[in-house]
Amino acid sequence: MPKNTLKICIGTPCHLMGASELLESIAELDQSLRDKIDLKTSHCIDDCCEQAPVVEFNGKIYQDLNPEKLYKIIRNNIR
Amino acid sequence: MSRNTISEVIKLKRRLYIELLRLVKTGKLVEEISNLSQKMITKESPRYRCCEFKERAIFDQRIKAVMGFNIASNKDKSLEELAESLPRQEKKRNIVEVIDTACDSCPIDKYIVTDACRNCVAHKCVNACPVNAIVIIQNKAYIDQDKCVECGKCAGACSYNAILENQRPCSRACELDAISSDSNRQAKIDREKCVSCGSCITACPFGAITETGDLIQVALELFSEKNSLAAMLAPSFVGQFGYQQSPAKIKYALKKLGFEEVREVAAGAEITAAAESKELKEKIMEEKTLLSSCCPAFKRMVLNEFESLSCLISNTDSPMAVTAKKIKNENNKLKTIFIGPCTAKKEEALQNENVDYVITFEELLALFTAHNINLAAIEKGEKLEDAGVLGRQFAYAGGLQKSLQELVTDNYNSKQIDGLGRLKKELYLIKAKKNNYNFLEGMACVGGCIGGPSAMISEKAAKKLVQNFADSN
Ligand code: FES
Numbered sequence: 001m002p003k004n005t006l007k008i009c010i011g012t013p014c015h016l017m018g019a020s021e022l023l024e025s026i027a028e029l030d031q032s033l034r035d036k037i038d039l040k041t042s043h044c045i046d047d048c049c050e051q052a053p054v055v056e057f058n059g060k061i062y063q064d065l066n067p068e069k070l071y072k073i074i075r076n077n078i079r
Numbered sequence: 080m081s082r083n084t085i086s087e088v089i090k091l092k093r094r095l096y097i098e099l100l101r102l103v104k105t106g107k108l109v110e111e112i113s114n115l116s117q118k119m120i121t122k123e124s125p126r127y128r129c130c131e132f133k134e135r136a137i138f139d140q141r142i143k144a145v146m147g148f149n150i151a152s153n154k155d156k157s158l159e160e161l162a163e164s165l166p167r168q169e170k171k172r173n174i175v176e177v178i179d180t181a182c183d184s185c186p187i188d189k190y191i192v193t194d195a196c197r198n199c200v201a202h203k204c205v206n207a208c209p210v211n212a213i214v215i216i217q218n219k220a221y222i223d224q225d226k227c228v229e230c231g232k233c234a235g236a237c238s239y240n241a242i243l244e245n246q247r248p249c250s251r252a253c254e255l256d257a258i259s260s261d262s263n264r265q266a267k268i269d270r271e272k273c274v275s276c277g278s279c280i281t282a283c284p285f286g287a288i289t290e291t292g293d294l295i296q297v298a299l300e301l302f303s304e305k306n307s308l309a310a311m312l313a314p315s316f317v318g319q320f321g322y323q324q325s326p327a328k329i330k331y332a333l334k335k336l337g338f339e340e341v342r343e344v345a346a347g348a349e350i351t352a353a354a355e356s357k358e359l360k361e362k363i364m365e366e367k368t369l370l371s372s373c374c375p376a377f378k379r380m381v382l383n384e385f386e387s388l389s390c391l392i393s394n395t396d397s398p399m400a401v402t403a404k405k406i407k408n409e410n411n412k413l414k415t416i417f418i419g420p421c422t423a424k425k426e427e428a429l430q431n432e433n434v435d436y437v438i439t440f441e442e443l444l445a446l447f448t449a450h451n452i453n454l455a456a457i458e459k460g461e462k463l464e465d466a467g468v469l470g471r472q473f474a475y476a477g478g479l480q481k482s483l484q485e486l487v488t489d490n491y492n493s494k495q496i497d498g499l500g501r502l503k504k505e506l507y508l509i510k511a512k513k514n515n516y517n518f519l520e521g522m523a524c525v526g527g528c529i530g531g532p533s534a535m536i537s538e539k540a541a542k543k544l545v546q547n548f549a550d551s552n
């Protein structure tokens with residue numbers, strides 16, 4: 001069972017600022033890492049739309065992301 | 080053209096769209112527009128130039144372009160003044176434009192001396208330089224970049240090939256050599272060569288090349304002028320508005336935004352394909368070659384550079400033109416807005432009386448965002464079924480060719496090429512009569528329209544989604 005939950009916001013503001021890139025980057029993640037993550041999508045995360053794109057990783061919200069930043073967050077916080 | 084990662088420059092441009100649209104929505108565009116750069120560019124924002132003041136000056140130029148004004152010819156006009164004159168449907172303008180102040184001495188040096196410099200006695204480089212920009216320090220040549228005018232004479236003169244030309248991203252991206260630099264080292268667009276494909280806009284890391292757009296005017300038409308508008312969705316629209324957003328939902332959302340009609344341009348594409356198939360049959364009989372005409376950038380390149388081949392271009396109207404004409408025939412009060420991934424369509428629309436405005440997928444997404452319409456949260460939908468597979472597959476490279484193969488069963492050969500550079504080579508072959516086919520499908524963007532400069536998702540993902548949608552009807 002994956003121990004980590006990644007929620008990527010696919011709301012319109014987040015899509016405009018690159019949510020699809022984040023989704024694609026998850027598909028390219030190392031399989032060993034990918035297996036530990038349960039991937040979900042969300043319509044909007046806590047109304048953070050001004051700082052899009054937004055994800056939630058293991059309960060914590062991260063804003064204004066790009067694939068690089070997201071990789072870092074995953075690597076540093078994975079359980 | 081492959082999609083670049085969304086850089087800070089792109090994000091800033093998209094935020095600007097949203098802010099401007101919010102001003103339109105609250106009716107404060109004219110009142111607030113001159114404060115926008117101060118509000119959006121602060122000391123903390125990422126910076127590429129010396130100070131936030133210069134950054135703001137550049138931003139103001141960008142605002143003019145977003146409102147649809149050419150920057151150079153409106154240098155002395157204030158933002159308020161320009162905003163006040165909207166909407167005005169200007170058909171005479173350049174689509175792709177350099178923001179002088181942003182490009183002003185591009186930090187990427189064009190000529191550099193490498194370690195291969197032998198400090199020869201002849202110093203041919205020093206002698207070749209017309210502006211004395213080359214100095215010899217410690218046995219090696221150096222280029223004083225403040226003086227250099229990028230003429231390239233030194234590189235040609237050096238016997239050891241020690242001076243390299245470092246192509247700027249914009250001119251490297253332009254497959255038609257339409258970008259050169261002037262004596263101030265600013266990028267200059269050769270209008271005789273430019274086909275408005277948008278490659279340079281995507282390539283410039285500083286956002287110094289931009290397109291003039293219709294977005295703000297469309298918003299004004301929708302919300303202050305209260306005109307009736309028809310949205311025409313390019314065949315490549317499927318999947319561009321977010322993960323798992325169905326065409327039905329997009330139609331519903333567009334209506335919610337205020338569009339009276341929502342149409343698939345793919346329906347026009349079916350008519351285009353049928354007309355083109357007739358032309359093709361004639362060409363097969365005459366043993367000639369037909370060139371496709373639906374990609375305006377490809378068509379423009381043929382007209383610009385291969386005059387003798389212009390008679391081979393199909394006379395059929397493009398899917399956008401057909402769709403707009405049909406809408407106007409049904410109700411000429413409707414204003415038509417093409418929504419696509421393409422900058423060249425903006426150019427095409429300038430010459431077409433039936434197309435009132437063109438906006439891109441990213442511009443429409445900004446419009447949704449500014450109006451708090453979150454497609455992901457919408458549960459409803461409205462069926463979109465104007466077209467079948469023959470029109471819908473125009474969205475990707477090879478689609479038009481496939482449709483014609485269905486429609487024309489005669490024995491003939493055809494070829495499909497995407498990318499302006501490769502197309503140009505092929506046109507030389509046709510000119511020399513060295514081709515053995517009757518039909519050439521030419522798409523300026525690699526991958527076809529789904530690879531366009533304003534595409535929001537990867538080409539691969541888009542192709543799958545378009546195919547699924549095409550097969551569903
Ligand atoms: S839409 Fe992504 S945070 Fe609101």
